[in-house]
Amino acid sequence: MKNAKFGTKAVHAGQEVDPLTGALLSPLYMTSTYCWDQETRERYLSGDKEGIYTYGRSRNPNQNELQEKIAALEGAERCLVTASGMAAISLAVLNAAHSGDHVIAYKTIYSGSFKLFTQIFEEFKIEVSFVEDFSDETIAKVMQPNTKVLYAETVANPTMTVLDIDAFAACAKKNNLVSIVDSTFTTPYMVRPLEHGVDVVVHSTTKYLNGHGDLIGGAIVGKSSYIDKIRSSIYQELGPVPSPFSCWLMLRGMKTLHLRMRQHCENALVVAKWLEANDKIESVEYPGLESHPNFELSKRLFGEAGSGGMISFIVKGGLDKATKFADNVEIAKYCVSLGDCDTMIQQPPLQTHGMLKPEVRRAMGIEDGLVRLSVGIEDVEDIINSLESALSLI
Ligand SMILES: Cc1ncc(COP(=O)(O)O)c(C=O)c1O
Structure with missing residues (x-):
């Protein structure tokens, strides 16, 4: 299946007929421990650990299957899945940066990651500098001998804002740093950062990769050397292993990743154009719009795939008008998270980024009237009708 196309890999990669029963799909292995007979014990002790399971905190068969599928889709040597996206980010960074080290991060990131990098890493004595871009000039200003x-x-x-992944990876190589990108918004359907020279990719699989809003999960992908080090050290002992059931659900969700992403991208482009033409909307941030500053970059990186399912826009009249609008979009549930089949709406200044001080939020580019829409895979006419009725109320 090595040369198979993306959709074929999404359906088949990692999947093997169950040797015991012939079941097409893997059974769910809900067990915490695995029994060894004498032969297994001797094999394990001789160093041949292939196919031997010990304890559910280390790994489980459903997890292995899922890791193979994600690695195949990302074009990675190895994948390690975790119990949440935040666990994936924490482990991926902590594998390279230890107490006394320094990290350089883009100024706008998911608020949970921001909190991790500021409050939690501060306690770990890991310093983080936030930058506007990854140009030589900017990096030279913040680079330290202990930057990792x-x-x-x-x-x-x-x-x-779309990251110039090639320039980012080149910057890391030039400065001997480990480059890590969170590709939650794009998924391997839109871009495979490892092919652009990035070292490590992390995902909140809670979002598009699973796509059905019924679990929390994360993934780290990259070279075997990097991932195996995480698995044998901090993963094993911090214990963020996903349950076999979450992995099983993920495997089911991922079979339709290419179909869902195609529909998310198609719908979002139509919705973004419609919003841009509406006079109650101040501005629309969607990389697939010609007006977006990263339109050309998005075409270069994402090609025919489209520009994703996420749109941010500012409603004229500030926070109150934005709230009244967001409360009344019938098709879209008012909730955090994203990437589900269902359209979802949320206000970053009140929800995902609400815990940040207003000045910190604004420095990240998050205005009070900002609304974030995760465009689902419903019929796009219904999404637009719902947006139109809600806008008519303000
Ligand atoms: C871009 C991004 N990365 C990481 C996360 C964290 O993922 P999780 O909630 O699965 O821990 C989120 C959550 O919203 C996110 O939006």
């Missing part, structure tokens, strides 16, 4: 990691999101949450 360069970090950014492929498309920044929630401002929709």
